[in-house]
Amino acid sequence: MKMTYRELYSWGMDQLKKADIEEAALDARLLLEEVCGTDRNYLLSHGENPVTEIQNRDYTADITRRAAHVPLQHILGYQEFMGLKFKVTPDVLIPRQDTEILVEEVMRFLHDGMRILDMCTGSGCILLSLLRYSNECEGIGCDISEKALAVAEENARLLDLAADFVQSDLFENVDGKFEIIVSNPPYIPAKMIPELMEEVREHDPLTALDGGGDGLDFYRKIIKEAEKYLYSGGMLFFEIGYDQAEAVSGYMKEAGYQDITVCKDLSGLDRVVSGRMGG
Numbered sequence: 001m002k003m004t005y006r007e008l009y010s011w012g013m014d015q016l017k018k019a020d021i022e023e024a025a026l027d028a029r030l031l032l033e034e035v036c037g038t039d040r041n042y043l044l045s046h047g048e049n050p051v052t053e054i055q056n057r058d059y060t061a062d063i064t065r066r067a068a069h070v071p072l073q074h075i076l077g078y079q080e081f082m083g084l085k086f087k088v089t090p091d092v093l094i095p096r097q098d099t100e101i102l103v104e105e106v107m108r109f110l111h112d113g114m115r116i117l118d119m120c121t122g123s124g125c126i127l128l129s130l131l132r133y134s135n136e137c138e139g140i141g142c143d144i145s146e147k148a149l150a151v152a153e154e155n156a157r158l159l160d161l162a163a164d165f166v167q168s169d170l171f172e173n174v175d176g177k178f179e180i181i182v183s184n185p186p187y188i189p190a191k192m193i194p195e196l197m198e199e200v201r202e203h204d205p206l207t208a209l210d211g212g213g214d215g216l217d218f219y220r221k222i223i224k225e226a227e228k229y230l231y232s233g234g235m236l237f238f239e240i241g242y243d244q245a246e247a248v249s250g251y252m253k254e255a256g257y258q259d260i261t262v263c264k265d266l267s268g269l270d271r272v273v274s275g276r277m278g279g
């Protein structure tokens with residue numbers, strides 16, 4: 001039996017609803033658009049058109065994966081962030097909208113020609129966005145995961161941006177000094193990981209999430225070392241979990257940072273802490 005575009009969409013949405021997928025309607029539509037090469041108007045304007053057998057088969061396979069709680073972005077293969085398209089695979093944390101706040105905060109201080117270090121770069125989305133929206137900055141992204149760095153490099157190539165990606169356990173293989181160090185490190189307390197959504201818990205890399213016993217391991221380590229890698233007057237920016245502002249600000253204060261500032265995300269939760277070293 002020949003199915004129409006609209007019928008196939010309704011079927012996909014029902015499957016996702018039955019599987020308790022939060023955004024069933026949206027995900028069903030986005031997957032269908034990807035398979036058919038259509039946009040959001042197509043459902044309204046051409047919903048009665050039949051789909052091909054291949055489209056039907058590919059969509060059914062995608063819906064089956066999404067119903068099994070594979071993240072939408074792993075099926076599509078990309079996520080938009082700061083208006084740019086980033087390739088994602090299970091080797092990198094899927095870029096989150098909250099992290100755009102971190103990029104926007106950095107951009108308030110970013111000047112052309114600065115040297116930027118992105119610690120725990122993952123997909124490269126933070127560093128590459130900063131490079132896209134500035135001129136002649138030098139960007140270095142490090143990560144402990146070689147597989148993540150391969151994705152970051154691919155993203156730089158796709159966006160036609162020049163950045164250096166370095167395999168490094170924190171600062172181990174980092175040289176020189178920077179005006180800006182930015183990081184969205186793993187910050188989930190280990191005991192909270194079983195509580196995360198299945199999409200996150202089972203599909204984002206654990207090494208990108210697990211911040212140790214209290215979730216703060218990476219902040220302590222990075223704050224301790226960053227001083228050696230910041231020019232006088234250089235800035236350190238972190239994404240943080242909603243209840244970590246006080247602890248992270250405290251560590252920065254102890255380490256001698258000034259102008260320590262906490263910013264909230266669009267849900268009103270603390271999301272970014274920044275401070276200036278000397279100068």
Ligand code: GLN
Binds near residue numbers: 093184186
């Ligand atoms: N914000 C992410 C989440 O809630 C965690 C990212 C991180 O640990 N850096 O899943």
